[in-house]
Amino acid sequence: QSALTQPPSASGSPGQSITISCTGTSSDVGGYNYVSWYQQHPGKVPKLMIYGVSKRPSGVPDRFSGSKSGNTASLTVSGLQAEDEADYYCSSYAGSDNLIFGGGTKVTVL
Amino acid sequence: EVHLVESGGGLVQPGRSLRLSCAASGFTFDDYPMHWVRQAPGKGLEWVSHITWNSVNIGYADSVKGRFTISRDNAKNALYLQMSGLRAEDTALYYCARRARGDWSLEYWGQGTLVTVSS
Numbered sequence: 059q060s061a062l063t064q065p066p067s068a069s070g071s072p073g074q075s076i077t078i079s080c081t082g083t084s085s086d087v088g089g090y091n092y093v094s095w096y097q098q099h100p101g102k103v104p105k106l107m108i109y110g111v112s113k114r115p116s117g118v119p120d121r122f123s124g125s126k127s128g129n130t131a132s133l134t135v136s137g138l139q140a141e142d143e144a145d146y147y148c149s150s151y152a153g154s155d156n157l158i159f160g161g162g163t164k165v166t167v168l
Numbered sequence: 169e170v171h172l173v174e175s176g177g178g179l180v181q182p183g184r185s186l187r188l189s190c191a192a193s194g195f196t197f198d199d200y201p202m203h204w205v206r207q208a209p210g211k212g213l214e215w216v217s218h219i220t221w222n223s224v225n226i227g228y229a230d231s232v233k234g235r236f237t238i239s240r241d242n243a244k245n246a247l248y249l250q251m252s253g254l255r256a257e258d259t260a261l262y263y264c265a266r267r268a269r270g271d272w273s274l275e276y277w278g279q280g281t282l283v284t285v286s287s
Contacts (some may be wrong), residue, residue: 061212083284086171096213103280104213106203109273147213151272155218155227162212168184 062087062148062160069166070138078163080131080148084156089127092151095124095133097143100164107146108133135165143167170194170276172264177281180254186217188281190247190264198222198242201267203274206260206283214260215227219248220268254285 063081070076080087080095087093094142106115107123111131121136131150135142148160176188190202204216217238220226226238232251235248247264261282 068189071230092272094271098213103272103277105277106273106275109268109271114207115275145212149213149215149272149274155220155225156229157215157218157227157272159205159213159215 059062060117060158062150062158064148064160064163067164067166069168070135071168072138072140075136076165077132077134078146078165080133080150080160082100082129082131082150082152082158084107084129086129086150086152086153087126087131089153090165091126092150093126093131094149095122096147097142097144098147107139109157126164138167140167164165171268172266172276173279174262174264174278174281177262177283179284179286181287182255182285184254185250185252186254186283188249188251188264189282190249190278192245192247192264192266195242195266196232197245200269202240203267204238204247205263205265205274205277206258207280208257208260210262216262217235219247223230224226251283254283256285257262259283262273 064130096104112124152158171193221280235253261280266276
């Protein structure tokens with residue numbers, strides 16, 4: 059049960075786009091379409107942003123999008139805004155009733 | 169409105185036990201699988217355990233397997249985490265979360281309860 063691999067940090071200027079990767083294996087990310095992404099502001103509870111690889115819950119802006127290719131999932135934030143500055147975590151089902159998270163990526167809006 | 173309220177955290181000595189509870193309201197509790205997720209101070213999210221609506225399917229992270237036990241009481245709308253053999257590395261904010269049906273995303277989270285393991 060090794061954590062999924064995310065870059066520790068990402069940054070962009072307002073209006074730009076950034077993409078965060080989440081790399082796993084064929085036993086988790088590559089094996090199931092159950093990749094989710096969470097946003098967590100400092101001192102706050104995680105918020106679900108993407109589920110089922112690319113679906114957005116009601117209320118999440120369409121600036122957030124998800125995709126997957128092989129064992130790597132990605133979260134893209136388009137039209138970056140100041141309030142997007144937060145930590146982002148991916149997760150994936152890993153079989154046998156197990157879930158696994160990525161190490162997290164700190165997004166900075168320059 | 170969905171509400172998840174964790175309780176039972178506190179300061180505990182290494183090797184001792186503690187039971188966390190999560191009170192659920194605002195939805196039909198026995199329709200949903202539930203999870204425990206923890207976050208050590210200044211660190212990332214770590215999945216701890218999962219239980220299906222009927223307690224038939226249960227999963228644990230390797231780091232807690234054999235020491236933690238997840239359970240639920242659907243009549244009381246409550247989720248539990250019995251923790252034993254606690255270690256310093258179990259120090260974290262423990263969240264309960266509701267899993268989406270038909271998916272493995274965690275759509276609602278409680279505010280968390282802090283567990284500190286220290287002598």
